[in-house]
Amino acid sequence: MEALLLPENKLCFVYVLYVVVFMYFIVNVFIEAEHVCKEARCTVSSRQYAEEFKRQFELPGLHSGGAIMERAVVQVTLFGLLLVLASTLPNKDDWNIYSFHINSTVTSRYATTIITSRVANRMDDSKEIQFQVRIPKNAFISKFRMLIDGQVYDGVVKGKEKAQQQYTEAVSRGQSAGLVSSVGRTLEEFKTSVTVAAHKKVTFELTYEELLKRKLGKYELQIHARPMQPVKDFKIDVYINEKAGINFIEVKGGLSTKALANAITRTHEDKQARVYFYPTEDQQKTCDVCGEQGMNGDLVIAYDVNRDTSLGDIKTSAGYFVHHFAPSSLSRIPKNVVFVIDQSGSMAGRKMEQTRIALIHILNDLAEDDHFGLITFDSSIFHWKRELVQANKKNLESAKTFAQNIRDRGATDINAAVLEGSRMLNAHPREGSASIVILLTDGDPTSGETNLERIQSNVRRDIAEKFPLYCLGFGYDVNFEFLEKMSLQNNGVARRIYEDSDADLQLKGFYEEVATPLLTDVTMIYNGVTNLTQTNFSQYYNGSEIVVAGQITDNNIETFTPQVVAISKDRRVTFSDTNATVEYTGTDFDSHIQRVWAYLTVKQLLEKELVLSGAEKKKVKKEALELSLKYSFVTPLTSMVVTKPLGENTDVLHKPKEGETTQALPPLVGQRQLPRRKGSRAYSKSFRTQMFSSIPGGWPMLRYERLKSPPTNRDQDDMVASSVPLTHRFLLKTENLSLPLCFDVTGDVRLKLLHHPNRELSVNGELDTVMNGGFRRIVIHLKTDLHVEVDTNVITVREGQTTTHHTGQDLITAGSLTVMRRDKEIDVAVGDIRMVIYIHEKDGVEFLWPVLRQQPLDNNVTGILALKPAVYEEVQQTPSTKLKIKDQEIDVTRANAVDYSIVSSLTLDCWLMSAESVLQRRLDDFIVTQL
16 A cells, blocks of 8 residues: 655756756866866867857856866856755655554454555645555455545445446546556555645545455455555554454464564454554564565454354344354365366466476375366366276375376367366265365367357256366466356356466465365255345355345344254254354444445345346346445446546546456556667667566556556657556447447557457457557467467567568468568468458557458357447437447447558547447457467
8 A cells, every 4th residue: 555746847857957967067078178278289179169168158268367266166156056956856855654544443254444644745836646555356445535625535436337438538538537457366456646735735545345254264354555655653453343252363464574573562352352563664664575665565364253153153233134154063074076177288387387286285185085086188188087086095196196297288178178077076976975176277268169158058057056166267368257157157166376486375275275075055044034145055165154144124133033954974954053142233333234235245246247148137237236336335337436626637446357457557667668660770668567466475456547648749769658558449330331439448458359269260469559559469379389470570480399580571371371461461361261460650650450351250259350340329419429239328429530440541430438338248358468
């Protein structure tokens, strides 16, 4: 979490300072030159240089005896100017984060955290101050406000479509607007800024809420602190109140070690616990995760509660209840598990090595009464054994040998692999056991059945709700939404495994969560209630927890009776502890229980929306949106519009879904090759790039940043590359003569241009840094071993282990792919597909623009280039224009866009709307993380 002041004129001061220093030394050189010339009788030309310099700068002649005195005057004058300029440069003491507080209150596992940052502008002119925080991915922001000069500016939560329309209109008028970035491991990043007048102060306050999830026997509250400078008044206060009693509490994380350990105070008394973290300014500079810019790390508070009754912990208030169910005194259930491991070519290298290591660790953890199967797959399936076997020593050693010899190769037939894993479990019924399938893959299906919906349907048919499917998506290239939907359809969950040095530990960690089933077919039964959250669970694992919330009919506590029915090993068990009391809490708790219900309901509705289709999907989405707006939750369906003082641009915050790609740039500095100006030398300059994986701990960043107008000076050889996201406008033409539709893609993103599963063909493109320009690079992948990269100068072909570079106009043939360059266009043909890549130029920079000239016969082709012509109806013209697309009315703005799909580009009028409205699906479905 950071608050940062951005001085506006610092670079200007630095440049002037450099000029003055240069003048100071040049003057001294020529003064000395004149003196030496007089002494040594130098040539006329040398004396003329000195005299000409004096005349140009109107310096008095330095003659004989007055030379020394006059030289001193010049030196003193210039030195004085240096001091004046230096004194005007901003320094650290000109601005100050004088207070940074984080207060977190946890009541019945529901955490409400408030971050308050107070910043003073100590300069004599207005400055832009940023507020940037990292919050848990599982949380919903529920409030944001700024206090400036006694005036409060509150953020307002709106439906995403309304906020997106506001954003689109702002961009079309050349104004600023906020966009999102990405989701990663555990944190998201929120950022906004405001201009603060000279010698004034601003207070930022952000509130977010989350239901802590129990994993491996404990809850964890994660707080990240990154103020960007040592703060005199820095405090983290955590208060935990659990009516069931707190069993243990521990503090860990990067801010809890060594130099900072004595800054932590912890108290624990039965049902309450407090953690105080008050580091001094010196401590904020000297710890392991500290430096001159202060702290940059996290504080993690882990705890668990007492579990006295088998029925669990139930609380009611103001007509709502929440039930935490986590019995622990149960015998483990033997399990049947099939591991389905992707060994396709994309798993090559460290992915495959880490998978082997993790698999061997997991096999070592199997209990002897467990039964297991192991299959690997690429375009074919490879069995260790065709049936499940007992996890005895002999079988485990054989399976580990098989795991050690897994090698990457071939394509990816996910459909056949998961169906085979399901067949193995269905063929191995065992009384008193729990069955699960664990799929590990890193990519899209490219072999066998490749239609995603048909794969999901096949898997759902074969599993038939008999056991859960857990999908582990390895890396960022995987189609995570496909895996998530398939898991949810089969009572499982999907988890992303990040490509990092600890990937094997991530795999092992996930397995540990599901390693010990205690109950199956769990049904939560309640009388006298309505609007319940999920009540049926396929399995309950040791160390986890089931949470259910709902509304009590007419707030009649007398008719409210809870019961849990489940299967433990081979017998049916009922939890209905008649001695358990349903605790009623007072008025202070009223809104708390209700917000837990709302939070859990919205989370589960969002999961349902992913799985459902048609009218059911719309109904669930509508319910989730209404609840999000009612409780002011920033969810994937809503956005927060951040209001600011008059004259400043409005910002819009969106919460992305898992796997969503950034559209704004984080403040991380890397080196990047910029486009080459035509006819100039190649060069490289500093550029702020997306580097999410390099954040300490592998945390993600949820960027929320205003877009600024692009620079008008296009002389990129003489300017530092801008970190401001640029906009590229795309056209979707119609079949008739009506206006085309247009939409903007903002930021440095990579787009899926074409994907033809049956031909194992993919075409991806990386946008350039020219405002409303085109693509810097386009990469074509055919099968697993042929890759063609096209830029404006070179065509690079990688076939197997051979790489060739082509700069001329020769015909290039590689397998079934042919490429031909002709002046300003490049023709690409693969079977029944023909694509032309035009080379256009804007502001002296060349870029690419692809056009699909011949559509493939197969209907299973996706990507930007495969979009069908737009069909719409104009239903309203005043007071604003509305278009009707597939029974949906959309507000549009008349704008213009450049048509680059022809040799000589033209500017056309178009109807501007959000990308989602034009594409009729999320823009993220067309974004890839790697070319």
